[in-house]
Amino acid sequence: GAVVSQHPSRVICKSGTSVKIECRSLDFQATTMFWYRQFPKQSLMLMATSNEGSKATYEQGVEKDKFLINHASLTLSTLTVTSAHPEDSSFYICSASTGGNQETQYFGPGTRLLVL
Amino acid sequence: RKEVEQDPGPFNVPEGATVAFNCTYSNSASQSFFWYRQDCRKEPKLLMSVYSSGNEDGRFTAQLNRASQYISLLIRDSKLSDSATYLCVVNPGGGNKLTFGTGTQLKVEL
Numbered sequence: 469g470a471v472v473s474q475h476p477s478r479v480i481c482k483s484g485t486s487v488k489i490e491c492r493s494l495d496f497q498a499t500t501m502f503w504y505r506q507f508p509k510q511s512l513m514l515m516a517t518s519n520e521g522s523k524a525t526y527e528q529g530v531e532k533d534k535f536l537i538n539h540a541s542l543t544l545s546t547l548t549v550t551s552a553h554p555e556d557s558s559f560y561i562c563s564a565s566t567g568g569n570q571e572t573q574y575f576g577p578g579t580r581l582l583v584l
Numbered sequence: 585r586k587e588v589e590q591d592p593g594p595f596n597v598p599e600g601a602t603v604a605f606n607c608t609y610s611n612s613a614s615q616s617f618f619w620y621r622q623d624c625r626k627e628p629k630l631l632m633s634v635y636s637s638g639n640e641d642g643r644f645t646a647q648l649n650r651a652s653q654y655i656s657l658l659i660r661d662s663k664l665s666d667s668a669t670y671l672c673v674v675n676p677g678g679g680n681k682l683t684f685g686t687g688t689q690l691k692v693e694l
Binding site for chain 1: 588592625626627628629630671680681682683684685686687
């Protein structure tokens with residue numbers, strides 16, 4: 469099956485710093501990548517959808533200036549949490565698909581962010 | 585009403601038991617449906633898609649009832665390794681965005 473990697477797998481940072489998370493599709497070209505956030509005992513919540521070469525589409529309530537997404541190539545998307553605060557501590561998961569409707573999404577292993 | 589609702593459980597069952605989970609969705613225009621499995625502190629992994637006619641994959645059977653807007657997952661002959669959280673996932677249509685339920689936790693015990 470398709471493989472998606474994320475880096476780093478976990479990060480601890482001080483409040484006010486910015487954190488960049490990378491999502492890579494290793495053996496396929498991902499036209500579309502998705503960024504999710506999951507708090508403990510809650511469902512995955514879609515934050516934004518990014519298409520290669522265009523601006524990301526953010527879900528309602530997600531600040532685009534807070535969560536910067538760049539999808540510069542067909543195999544790489546990055547999420548930058550700017551000026552992170554303790555309430556941003558969460559499990560961030562990306563997924564990738566080859567595009568089109570009802571395509572399977574392949575999930576990365578997730579990044580656990582802890583902001584002190 | 586949540587877009588996708590599941591009983592959070594946990595369902596504690598003995599090894600070998602049959603267990604069933606249900607899930608309801610609110611958007612009648614939803615087009616595709618899935619069950620994912622998520623182990624503790626890991627990413628979700630696709631278990632199976634759910635087709636209108638119902639489908640089976642080994643010990644797992646998924647069914648869809650569009651009229652009542654619910655999806656079910658049946659696990660037969662439960663194994664210890666089946667212990668996980670099972671996520672009901674719906675594509676509400678108009679693209680390939682997915683909406684996740686909060687998951688049903690299954691614990692299979694000796």
